Amino acid sequence: MLKNYFALSDKGYKNLKQSIFIGVIYNISLMLPVGLLIYLLNSFITPFINDTEKSSMNFWIFSGIALLLFILLYIIEKIKYRLSYISAYEESANTRINLAEKIRTLPLSYFGKKNISDLTMTLMEDVTTLEHVLSHTAGEMVSAMISIVIIGVSLMFFNWKMAVALLAFVPIAVIMILVTKNIQHKNNKMVSKSKLKIYDSIQEILDNIKVIKGSNLEDIYYDKLKGKLDDSIKKALKVEFSTGSIIMSAQSILRLGFVTVIITGIYFIMNGQIDLMTFLIFMVIASRIFDPLSSVFMMLAEVIHSRSCVERMLEIENYEIQKGSKSVNLSSYDINLEDVYFSYEKESVIKGINLEIKQGEVTALVGPSGCGKSTISKLIARFWDINEGSIKIGGVDINTIDPEELLKNFSIVFQDVVLFNDTIYNNIKVGNMNASKQEIERVAKLARCDEFINKLSNGYETVIGENGYTLSGGERQRISIARALLKDAPIILLDEATASIDPENETLIQDAIGKLIKGKTVLIIAHRLRTIENVDKIVVINNGKVVEQGTNDELLELKGMYSKMLSLQKESAEWEIKQ
Ligand SMILES: Nc1ncnc2c1ncn2[C@@H]1O[C@H](COP(=O)(O)OP(=O)(O)OP(=O)(O)O)[C@@H](O)[C@H]1O
Numbered sequence: 001m002l003k004n005y006f007a008l009s010d011k012g013y014k015n016l017k018q019s020i021f022i023g024v025i026y027n028i029s030l031m032l033p034v035g036l037l038i039y040l041l042n043s044f045i046t047p048f049i050n051d052t053e054k055s056s057m058n059f060w061i062f063s064g065i066a067l068l069l070f071i072l073l074y075i076i077e078k079i080k081y082r083l084s085y086i087s088a089y090e091e092s093a094n095t096r097i098n099l100a101e102k103i104r105t106l107p108l109s110y111f112g113k114k115n116i117s118d119l120t121m122t123l124m125e126d127v128t129t130l131e132h133v134l135s136h137t138a139g140e141m142v143s144a145m146i147s148i149v150i151i152g153v154s155l156m157f158f159n160w161k162m163a164v165a166l167l168a169f170v171p172i173a174v175i176m177i178l179v180t181k182n183i184q185h186k187n188n189k190m191v192s193k194s195k196l197k198i199y200d201s202i203q204e205i206l207d208n209i210k211v212i213k214g215s216n217l218e219d220i221y222y223d224k225l226k227g228k229l230d231d232s233i234k235k236a237l238k239v240e241f242s243t244g245s246i247i248m249s250a251q252s253i254l255r256l257g258f259v260t261v262i263i264t265g266i267y268f269i270m271n272g273q274i275d276l277m278t279f280l281i282f283m284v285i286a287s288r289i290f291d292p293l294s295s296v297f298m299m300l301a302e303v304i305h306s307r308s309c310v311e312r313m314l315e316i317e318n319y320e321i322q323k324g325s326k327s328v329n330l331s332s333y334d335i336n337l338e339d340v341y342f343s344y345e346k347e348s349v350i351k352g353i354n355l356e357i358k359q360g361e362v363t364a365l366v367g368p369s370g371c372g373k374s375t376i377s378k379l380i381a382r383f384w385d386i387n388e389g390s391i392k393i394g395g396v397d398i399n400t401i402d403p404e405e406l407l408k409n410f411s412i413v414f415q416d417v418v419l420f421n422d423t424i425y426n427n428i429k430v431g432n433m434n435a436s437k438q439e440i441e442r443v444a445k446l447a448r449c450d451e452f453i454n455k456l457s458n459g460y461e462t463v464i465g466e467n468g469y470t471l472s473g474g475e476r477q478r479i480s481i482a483r484a485l486l487k488d489a490p491i492i493l494l495d496e497a498t499a500s501i502d503p504e505n506e507t508l509i510q511d512a513i514g515k516l517i518k519g520k521t522v523l524i525i526a527h528r529l530r531t532i533e534n535v536d537k538i539v540v541i542n543n544g545k546v547v548e549q550g551t552n553d554e555l556l557e558l559k560g561m562y563s564k565m566l567s568l569q570k571e572s573a574e575w576e577i578k579q
Contacts, residue, residue, distance in 0.1 A: 005310070011087075011094075016138060019084040033066070084136075091134060099127070103123075130309055165261050187242060188305045243301050261286045340386050355539060365526075373525045382406050422463060423463055452475050488516065492513075
């Protein structure tokens with residue numbers, strides 16, 4: 001039960017069980033000083049009551065026993081610390097690694113539903129909450145519960161009537177906490193959601209800082225963020241108040257046991273059912289037992305809170321990943337799409353596409369913005385899984401190939417270039433981690449990167465900032481082309497690969513790409529139709545369907561959508577802004 005509740009690994013569960021066991025021993029040993037006190041009371045009070053000789057137990061024996069107890073408690077405390085703290089930190093470190101590993105294998109569809117701040121919150125904050133609960137609360141709480149049951153049962157044997165008087169209100173307080181568990185869980189989820197909105201807002205501001213500043217939207221975004229912060233504070237206070245009220249009520253009910261012990265004890269002494277010594281023993285125990293019991297309730301609230309964090313972690317861990325074989329032999333790199341349907345959300349974006357992209361040829365996808373060109377290229381690389389139909393490479397359905405294995409066959413240049421906050425050298429090396437410095441410099445020259453790299457103070461060793469913010473759009477795109485050249489994979493996807501590059505460099509880079517693509521399967525997505533006039537096949541996509549295909553000349557003869565698009569682009573090239 002505890003294993004599932006906290007989503008623990010086998011080792012983590014074993015450590016928790018050991019820490020509970022040692023916790024029980026520790027709690028029961030805490031009763032030993034109480035026993036010693038009772039013995040002391042007994043040896044001093046009983047002679048007065050019974051008018052007998054004083055105990056002959058001397059001071060040194062008491063001191064010796066007390067010292068031994070102190071050493072015993074110290075040793076147990078040490079073992080408890082090692083088991084609960086060290087194992088909790090180990091468990092949370094492993095949880096983070098496992099989650100990061102899982103995130104690495106998640107399909108892109110997952111990232112469409114969840115944003116980065118959500119994942120960061122789970123990886124950092126949720127795991128930290130769980131770490132705190134495992135190190136400070138879970139073991140402590142369960143061992144305290146078990147110890148209280150053991151002590152309660154022992155007291156029953158000693159004097160069941162007084163024991164019932166002492167513990168009668170415990171079940172009522174526990175039931176009260178458990179009954180309100182769902183409300184607390186719901187409240188905690190609500191607070192987490194409001195916190196997530198703040199993270200989202202901060203992330204959005206940081207991502208779009210240029211646009212926000214450029215459009216003087218700082219105040220609007222600041223107000224929005226402040227609104228979310230205020231909302232989160234309100235919700236957190238409301239939840240703190242309701243959880244606090246529940247716990248305080250349970251603790252008050254619990255402490256009624258103290259009153260009942262006094263009243264019942266006095267009644268029983270007057271009736272002669274118990275002696276003064278038994279009464280005093282219960283009074284001492286009552287003074288010791290209610291504090292740990294009260295803290296159990298506090299801990300229970302924390303454990304309930306941690307469940308919403310565990311649920312978010314489980315959501316990532318249980319998300320279905322794309323599977324497939326790691327050892328696949330592709331006889332060729334011809335790509336075939338048969339009756340492919342796909343939707344990101346409800347509405348279909350790709351609506352029954354049949355397409356052949358041959359090895360050794362260059363195929364271009366053209367069509368209006370939003371018609372589904374990039375989606376087709378991403379489906380071929382299995383960034384998403386299709387809903388219907390099949391996509392085959394060399395006759396093998398890509399659904400049967402492990403995504404990472406499949407991507408080894410692709411060199412991809414996307415419109416939105418992603419660069420790392422690292423040196424230019426390392427950013428190009430991403431294409432092939434085994435490449436030598438000479439190879440990297442060779443592809444950088446082919447992609448016309450050397451031009452701007454030589455102007456930088458540290459050349460290839462220059463760190464380019466987060467996502468290459470110190471570079472221009474065209475320079476960033478050239479680095480991503482160099483990466484693709486370095487990877488030199490058999491299938492090449494170029495999605496508006498040269499869109500941000502000036503015409504002079506574009507022609508030179510296209511020459512380099514021309515050398516790269518010989519004998520390979522090439523799919524180009526282009527808006528500027530003049531750049532694909534000479535390709536082997538042009539496929540016109542409209543509204544998720546293939547509407548025309550053929551060479552440039554064949555399509556011009558058709559006088560359909562392609563020829564219209566071409567003449568519109570020629571017209572727009574002649575436009576000028578007049579005053
Ligand atoms: N991750 C996504 N989640 C939801 N919808 C998406 C996603 N990516 C694209 N779309 C939608 O799918 C449709 C096709 O997009 P796609 O990027 O494939 O078009 P495109 O033809 O490449 O457009 P462009 O030429 O402007 O780049 C669009 O309506 C777009 O809004």
